[in-house]
Amino acid sequence: MSEVGSTRKRADARRNEAALLEAAAAAFVASGVDVPVRDVAARAGVGVGTIYRHFPTRADLVVAVYRHQVETCADAGPALLAEHDSPGEALARWLDLFVDFLVTKHGLAEAIRADDPSSSALHTYFVDRLVPVCGRLLDAARDAGEVTSEIGAYGVLRGVGNLCIGAGDDPRYDARSLVALLVAGLRAPA
Amino acid sequence: MSEVGSTRKRADARRNEAALLEAAAAAFVASGVDVPVRDVAARAGVGVGTIYRHFPTRADLVVAVYRHQVETCADAGPALLAEHDSPGEALARWLDLFVDFLVTKHGLAEAIRADDPSSSALHTYFVDRLVPVCGRLLDAARDAGEVTSEIGAYGVLRGVGNLCIGAGDDPRYDARSLVALLVAGLRAPA
DNA sequence: GGACAAAACGGAACATTGTTCCGTATCATC
DNA sequence: GATGATACGGAACAATGTTCCGTTTTGTCC
Structure with a gap:
């Protein structure tokens, strides 16, 4: 058969x-x-x-639905690094992709939070797949002297994810602007 | 009687x-x-x-419990502005107070999110009480040329609040570092 | 084509949590 | 101490994630 x-x-x-x-x-x-x-x-x-x-869990369904787009986002990391002379710029662009992904999926940023035990599968998937990518971009930017902060890839990703929570529900809140400020802080001279 | x-x-x-x-x-x-x-x-x-x-609502109970500390935080704004030569520094210190408040209250940052209709009383209280304070600090910093971003007080407050979500649940995530980066971005030259 | 076991299905039922409702108990006043 | 207003307790309701199990469908073998 x-x-x-x-x-x-x-x-x-x-x-x-x-x-x-x-x-x-x-x-x-x-x-x-x-x-x-x-x-x-x-x-x-x-x-x-x-x-x-x-x-098996609500979270697994969410993972399955978005798996393809997460993979696409992950794959974009190395590509951006290759096509930009400035790794800091590549990092900024990659985070923009991540933000675009999150803010267009109503409620996804909330769902990937670590603190909710019911969505740990979701959190784990995002972390496992994207933290290494973010880490490579961050390391490259650091090697190039464009980032001096000691912060880790997990922190950056989680911070950006948190900034996307509630985006789209409230016209007074623009997650992109805040992520831009965060990235500016990352790239600012010590 | x-x-x-x-x-x-x-x-x-x-x-x-x-x-x-x-x-x-x-x-x-x-x-x-x-x-x-x-x-x-x-x-x-x-x-x-x-x-x-x-x-009447769960959120009203939370407001009642934390009202005093929120008032204290709000009152600290003008005081910090008076005792620092740099308004940008005063803003940074005030946001630190806000972060300290949030991260020590397990789950409060999550609860004040706007998108949850069940906690709108909580959200409204925080916004009504703290946005004006933050706005005055932000305006002063802008007048002093220490902040060039166009972002509003609501955005800053909400962004900082969002960064505090899940702080304390995860040793890998340090909300304070991320807020520091955000503030650095705010104070960075255009 | 029909019988049979394994696999998959549907949806009732359970647990949790915010909230409402109403019969009962308590308090203040006379 | 009687009485009406006020407040109380907790059963009951609604929403939602998840589990369970009797029933149905599928694939295989004769």
């Missing part, structure tokens, strides 16, 4: 998983990442049990 | 309100600001209904 590689799931299971990912993506756009699980299930035309069989 | 001013509540009501404030303060220290209302009620030896009669 031509089960290629690890593809030996039942047909309905594969179908439902795809439907769920699509429904979740749509629901996240329409109602934010914190849309109730029941709503996603209804949208996909499945029961909640089916969601939990495919994604 | 010598009802002085607005003091015409029943004796047990006054007693319970005081007990609740004390219990809530203790519970917030022990379990964070997001401790369940039931736990606070149990600690105070009252039913949940009693909490809701005194504080």
Whole structure:
């Protein structure tokens, strides 16, 4: 039965998983990442049990929906470093990408916070995938003398992520401006 | 019956309100600001209904518990401005006070976010009380040429507040360092 | 094509938490 | 001490993440 590689799931299971990912993506756009699980299930035309069989936790569903975009963001790091003479500039651009990603996903910045135990899978995924990338950019900028702060990649990423919380809910709050200030602080002479 | 001013509540009501404030303060220290209302009620030896009669919403209880410290912080603004030659320095010190306040109150930074409709009373109180203070410091720093960014007081306050989210839960994350970078960015030359 | 076991499904049910409701107890006044 | 107003306690409700289990679907083997 031509089960290629690890593809030996039942047909309905594969179908439902795809439907769920699509429904979740749509629901996240329409109602934010914190849309109730029941709503996603209804949208996909499945029961909640089916969601939990495919994604053990709400956070795992979120990871699955955004995995591709996170990978794209991660891959952009080395590319930016290569195409910019100034590593500090590359870092700034990369953080802009990260911010763009977060502020356009209603509620995602809130969800990746470390302190919420229910979304630890989400937090872990973001950290594991992006901290190394940020670290390489930060190190390069430091080697070039463009950053003197001792702060680590985790701190920078988490700080930028935190600044994106609530962006889009409040016209008085512009996360991009604040991240720009933070980056200015990073690049400022000691 | 010598009802002085607005003091015409029943004796047990006054007693319970005081007990609740004390219990809530203790519970917030022990379990964070997001401790369940039931736990606070149990600690105070009252039913949940009693909490809701005194504080219409969870957020109102939090406001009541921290009102005094918020006032102290607000009052420190003009004082710092008076005792420092550099308004930029006064602003930096005042933001340090704000950060110290937030990071020592487990979960408070999360709770004052704007996007959570359930805590809008909390958000509103912080904003109403502190944004004007921050605005005066920021304006003074701008007049002295120490800040060139166009950012508003609300943005600064909210940004700093956001940076404090999750501080204390994670030894890898140091909110103070990030706020220092943000302030450095504010004070950096255009 | 039909029988059978494994896999997957649906949704009721459970736990947690903020909030509301109302019958009961307490207090202040006469 | 009676009485009406005030306040209380906690059961009950709504929302939401998660678990459980009886039922259905699928793939395989004869």
